Amino acid sequence: MRRWSRVVARSALALLVVGGVASPGSAAAAAKPLPQQWWFTSWGVQDRLWPSSKGQGVTVAVIDTGVQSALPDLSGVVLPGMDAEGGGGDGRTDVDRTESNGHGTAMASLIAAQGRGTGLLGVAPNAKILPVVAQSKPAYAKGIRFAAGRGAKVISLSQAVAGPCPADLQEAVTYALGKDAVVVAGAGNDGNGSNSSMSPANCAGVVAVGAVDGQFRPWAKSQRQSYVTVAGPGVQTSAILRDGKVSFGNGTSDATALTSAAVALVRSKFPNMSNREVVQQVIGSAMDVGPRGKDDQTGFGFIRPYRILNGTVPKSGANPVFDAYDRMAKNAQKTEAPAAGDGPKGGADMASVIVLAAWAGLGAVLIVVMLFVVMRRRKKGRPAPVGPVPGATPSFGAPYPPQGPGPHGPGPQGPGPQPGYQQGYPQQPPQPGPPHGPPHGSPQGPPPGGLPPQTYQDIPQQPPQ
Structure with missing residues (x-):
């Protein structure tokens, strides 16, 4: 899902930066991000995020x-994973031979690169990467289950396939949420084209990410769908390819990886915060950057992880991602539950069976009594009775007593029609403006062809469009 601008690869500038700040074997803590990594300025990664968290203790699955x-940039970072496509590997070799030339490696570098080879740094350099080879919906489902079972607290899917969320993929997401993972996926890259609904982004419980540039303007190709939750850096982003070279690209893939890295920082600092709470905090941190309120291209806006780490995001805010998931799960349970009138398992029908059994038992006793009386009268020469014995059960063909509740009791048994699953999210009220005062720090250089990046403190509120 990464749209490569190609080809800025290991430029003289990058080599100068590498030579100056990241000699082989140097620690990531001593390195500095490349000048084109504008999100480091926008998020205040070095001076505001890293003093609180670098992602230590968190595993991020990259499917x-x-x-x-x-x-060298990923040495010691990547754990043994799996090949969900049946290739037999452990995920630690990038199998991408397309124009992207290492899509999975690029995403991993945005999350946890060490700056040892190219100078490029990930946002969560102390996190571990669990790689999973998966390029199809069935493989996504296998990979999500594998990652959740291995303890990944963040599952990042910079992938998008047109069509609804299939049942096995939704079940895998449900399994991962039950394991306390946060599942993040790209919204899609054809918003100015067919603008199809994409999975896994449209699966219930997934944080779907759109892309913005260094001025927080929505990327033109970012999907316009109601499932979009938030936006992250996704325009003129630099990452490392499988051949070890740096290249620029655009896409919701990059925005997804960087958002996953930010979530890893949060999960590292707050290990006891549940996935549900983390997602609520991510949404609550967002700054409205599109049309006023929640919109279909940037969701609730550009995420600001510093606000989560310093505890300024209210804990009572809305959580539409898990609200939608809860509705889906509730409707699924109702669909699977047996109807009250379907056979003896229904409560009213079971009561009817018990009543019938009691009547049958009483009838049998009365028949025995009647036979006894007839036999005694025959012995005495009396005629046998021609009508039913008072109190005896009706003969075959007579109606049984009415079953179930009467006209004044409950309505028809079994659940009525259930409302369909609605994936849309409620509109978010306008966010308060950022703190006043000068921006913290100076820009480290604009993204190629763009304006200097805004920082987390001088993000302007965009007027309604």
Whole structure:
């Protein structure tokens, strides 16, 4: 899902930066991000995020094309994973041979690159990467289950396939949420084209991410769908390919990986915060950057992880992602539950069976008594009775007593029609403006062809469109 601008690869500038700040074997803590990594300025990564968290203790699953773990920038970061497509590997070799030339490696570098080879740094350099090779919906489902079972607290899917969320994929997401994972997926890259609904982004419980540039303007190709939750950096983003070179690209893939890295920082600092609470905090941190309120291209807006780490996001805010998931799960339970009138398992029918059994038992006793009386009268020469014995059960063909509740009791048994699952999210009220005062720090250089990036403190509120 990454749209490569190609080809800015290991430029003289990058080599100068590498030589100056990241000699082989140097710690990531001593390195500085490349000048084109504008999100470091926008988020205040070095001076505001890293003093609180670098992602230590958190595993981020990257479900993609695998990760080239032998690269110096990813040395010691990548755990053994799996090939969900049946290739037999452990995910630590990137199998991408397309124009992207290492999509999974690029996503992993945005999350946890160490700056040892190219100078490029990930937002969560102390996190671990669990690589999963998966390029189809069935493989996504297998990969999500694998990652959740291995303890990944963040599952990142920079993937998008047109069509509704299939049942096995939704079940895998449900399994991961039950394991306390946060599932993040790209919204899609054809918003200015067919603008199809994409999975896994449209699966219930998934944080779907759109893309914005360094001025927080929505990327033209970012999907316009009601499932979009938030937006992240996704325009003129630099990442490392499987051959170890740096390249620029655009896409919701990059926005997804960087958002996953920010979530890893939160999960590292607050290990006891549930996935449900983390998602609520991510949504609550967002700054409205599109049309006023929640919109279909940037969701609730550009996420601001610093607000989560410093505790300024209210804990009582809305959580439409899990609200939608809860509705889906509730409707699924109602669909699977047996109707009250379907056979003996229904409560009213079981009561009817018990009543019938009691009547049958009483009838049998009365028949025995009647036979006894007839036999005694025959012995005495009296005629046998021609009508039913008073109190005896009706003969075959007579109606049984009415079953179930009468006209004044409850209505028809069994649940009525259930409302369909609605995936749309409620509109968010306008967000308060950012703190006043000068921006913290100076920009480290604009993204190529763009304006200097805004920082987390001088983000302007965009007027309604």
